[in-house]
Amino acid sequence: MVSEKEAFVAAAVVVFALISQAEGIIGGREVVPHSRPYxxxxxxxxxxxxxxxxxxxxxxxxxxxxxxxxxxxxxxxxxxxxxxxxxxxxxxxxxxxxxxxxxxxxxxxxxxxxxxxxxxxxxxxxxxxxxxxVEYLRAGGTNPDKGAEVETAGWGSIDNLGFRPDKLKEVVIGVVSSLRCKRSDYFGRKFTVNMICAQKVCNDPCDQPYNVEDSCDGDSGGPLLYNGIAVGITSNGGKKCGQIKKPGIYTVISHxxxxxxxxxxxxxxxxxxxx
Missing domain, CATH: 2.40.10.10 (Trypsin-like serine proteases)
Structure with missing residues (x-):
């Protein structure tokens, strides 16, 4: 018979294991040191x-x-x-x-x-x-469209328990259609023309305990990059990270x-x- 204390310890170990498997942001990996010097x-x-x-x-x-x-x-x-x-x-x-x-x-x-x-x-x-x-996109430049691969980086939470990494993480994600992000089951009227939303939904199991890769709490203010140029600023994607219908939101710099x-x-x- 497993005692209540033993069950609690076992549950804590499982949670810790899940956290330890996450490699940064929500998904992603540790960057090569100082490879993002900006x-x-x-x-x-x-x-x-x-x-x-x-x-x-x-x-x-x-x-x-x-x-x-x-x-x-x-x-x-x-x-x-x-x-x-x-x-x-x-x-x-x-x-x-x-x-x-x-x-x-x-x-x-x-x-x-x-x-x-x-x-x-x-x-x-x-x-x-x-x-x-780092170069940033100016007025007249081309912002990434739906499906384009973009990158972001930060020292933000790697899960919704608030666990923060010590070393800089990066993740490659994809731009989500503005029409989708304007839907009522996504962000509705809160989503404006000054915003890009992006995330990566893993078709196969991701290398961590989430099926979405995303920016999270503490990544705010960091850059969204497209072909090495900063096109967005990490802003807000909702109270929880890694939710399919709450992609990360990024401010469009060129505006x-x-x-x-x-x-x-x-x-x-x-x-x-x-x-």
Whole structure:
């Protein structure tokens, strides 16, 4: 006869085994260290600095992320570049204060429309093999269509229990039709023209305990890449990750070219005037 305590321990072991099989994000795998040198970890202070959101470097002093990562301001957060392992010491890491945070003025917290923000670091980064910018799609460029393979990366949860990886993960997913994501059983009216949705539904068993590969909590603010160019920002896909009818949602970067140019250009001009 199995005791209640033994049953509980056995169940815990099963849960741990399922978590351990997951390789990152929801599905995916660990990246080759520093093979995505544009990735940024936005960290919140406490007893130790803790990863909260992602971001990506687009200029020598600028990081792009999502508004919902810092809706009320930086509040002591720091940006760390050159990261692979969040916990291990790495000579490649560069840590920055947030000099300025520019959240898009039309961000809608009810559906995360216009979920794009720009961070100005307190100083330019030192370019290296571990820290570089990534190109982002501008107005007039071609966004990926239904079925196109896209990539995303982050240090976000690898399951709905909130288990976070220590090392950067990546996943290849596919763009889902906008018409499908507008359906009432998906996102309905919350899904706007400023959004792309994407996920990978595994026809065969995936290499982890889910049948969907997806971004998740903590990946927010990271890039969605198409042919090596950032086309989206990880935004929101629902309360749970890896659900077939709740693909990850990504903000379409090319819709904000004028705002990006005005924000970065204005700040650069002001800096030049003050010197």
């Amino acid at each position: 990735m940024a970890s936005i960290q919140i202070p406490g007893e130790t600095m803790k990863h909260e959101c992602g971001g990506f470097v687009i200029a020598d002093q600028w990081v792009m992320t999502a508004v919902h990562c810092m809706p009320t301001g930086p509040n002591g957060r720091k940006v760390v570049l050159g990261v692979h392992s969040l916990s291990e010491p790495e000579d490649t890491k560069q840590t920055f204060d947030i000099s300025e945070l520019h959240n898009h003025p039309d961000f809608n917290p009810s559906n995360y429309d216009n979920d794009i923000a720009l961070i100005k670091l307190d100083r330019p980064f030192n370019s290296s093999e571990a820290v570089k910018t 904000y070219t004028e705002w990006i140019d005005n924000t970065m250009g204005q700040q650069t001009a002001e800096s030049d005037e003050s010197t």
